[in-house]
Amino acid sequence: NAGVTQTPKFRILKIGQSMTLQCAQDMNHNYMYWYRQDPGMGLKLIYYSVGAGITDKGEVPNGYNVSRSTTEYFPLRLELAAPSQTSVYFCASAAVNQPQHFGDGTRLSIL
Amino acid sequence: SQKIEQNSEALNIQEGKTATLTCNYTNYSPAYLQWYRQDPGRGPVFLLLIRENEKEKRKERLKVTFDTTLKQSLFHITASQPADSATYLCALSSGSARQLTFGSGTQLTVLP
Numbered sequence: 001n002a003g004v005t006q007t008p009k010f011r012i013l014k015i016g017q018s019m020t021l022q023c024a025q026d027m028n029h030n031y032m033y034w035y036r037q038d039p040g041m042g043l044k045l046i047y048y049s050v051g052a053g054i055t056d057k058g059e060v061p062n063g064y065n066v067s068r069s070t071t072e073y074f075p076l077r078l079e080l081a082a083p084s085q086t087s088v089y090f091c092a093s094a095a096v097n098q099p100q101h102f103g104d105g106t107r108l109s110i111l
Numbered sequence: 112s113q114k115i116e117q118n119s120e121a122l123n124i125q126e127g128k129t130a131t132l133t134c135n136y137t138n139y140s141p142a143y144l145q146w147y148r149q150d151p152g153r154g155p156v157f158l159l160l161i162r163e164n165e166k167e168k169r170k171e172r173l174k175v176t177f178d179t180t181l182k183q184s185l186f187h188i189t190a191s192q193p194a195d196s197a198t199y200l201c202a203l204s205s206g207s208a209r210q211l212t213f214g215s216g217t218q219l220t221v222l223p
Contacts, residue, residue, distance in 0.1 A: 004154075031208050040120070042200060042213030043155070050208045058210060090154050099145060100211060102154030 002026050006091050006103035013081045013110045021076040021106050023091030029101070031094040032074040034058075034066065036087040037105075043090060049074055081110045114138065117201055117214040124191055125222050132186040132217045134201030139212075141203035144177055146186050149198045149216065158199075159186075191221045 007022045025032065030051050035043035035058075045058030049068040063085060065077040074093075078085060086109050092100040118133035134144070143162040147155035161168045161177040161184070168175045174187040188195050198218045202211040 033208075033210065035211075035213075040215065042115070042202075042215045043211070045210055045212070048208050048210055056208075059212075092154075094209065097209065099157035099160055102156070104152070104154045 004091055004093055004101050004103035006089075006106050008106060009104070010107045011109070013078075013108065015081060015083065015110060017081050018077070018079045019081070021078070021089055021091075021108075023074045023076065023103060024072050025074075025091075025093040025101070026072065027093060027095070027101065028071060029093035029095050030071070031096070031100075032068065033092045033094075033100065034064070034074070034076045035090045035092065036060065036085075037090060038087050046076065046089075078108075083110050086110045115201060115203060115212055115214040117199075117217045119217055120215070121218045121220070123220045123222060126191060126193060128191055130188040130191050130195070130219055130221070132199050132201075132219070134184040134186070134214055136182050136203055139182070139203055139205070141205050142209065143204050144175075144184050145202045145204060145211065146173075146175060146184075147200040147202060149200055155200055188219075193221045193223050196220050 004025045033048040034046040037043045047066040049055045089106045092102045094100040115136045145160045146158045149155045159175045172189045176185045198216040200216045201214040
């Protein structure tokens with residue numbers, strides 16, 4: 001049972017490039033989330049989804065897009081990468097009214 | 112605006128003592144409060160959840176209290192061990208998908 005799997009683990013981008021952060025869960029959870037964590041800070045919610053085909057903005061959605069075509073996958077898209085998007089990105093999933101399970105993150109640097 | 116504060120960025124205690132971490136919040140009506148542990152280079156791991164109508168929750172050496180009048184939660188680790196050294200995150204849950212709002216964390220170091 002893999003839980004929540006995030007790929008890649010590390011990535012360096014140039015300003016203006018785009019990329020997709022992948023997230024997969026094998027627990028059949030309805031809810032999925034994307035957070036970012038800056039050094040010494042707590043996690044901030046970017047986007048979340050309550051099920052396939054349904055997504056909604058969190059606290060810091062600007063510069064990101066998501067899609068959820070299946071229960072298992074919840075990719076996060078960065079368009080026109082900016083230095084302010086240098087961060088660690090965490091994906092999480094949860095069953096209804098249950099605690100969230102987190103992946104181990106993608107460490108992204110934009111230079 | 113909503114705000115969550117964890118009382119200190121770092122806490123050092125001696126092995127065997129009880130560690131107490133504090134989480135305060137303002138302008139928030141959470142459905143429930145959760146505590147997570149985060150080790151370097153890893154994602155947060157769930158520890159305990161306490162609902163707004165509960166005062167205290169225990170799990171082995173861990174205890175959480177939740178005072179909605181004071182808008183405060185206390186997280187205790189009794190008989191602390193060096194293996195308990197980590198960053199502990201407080202998170203408030205609300206919304207249709209129980210989205211989490213996190214504090215910035217307290218880095219606990221248990222000294223042998």
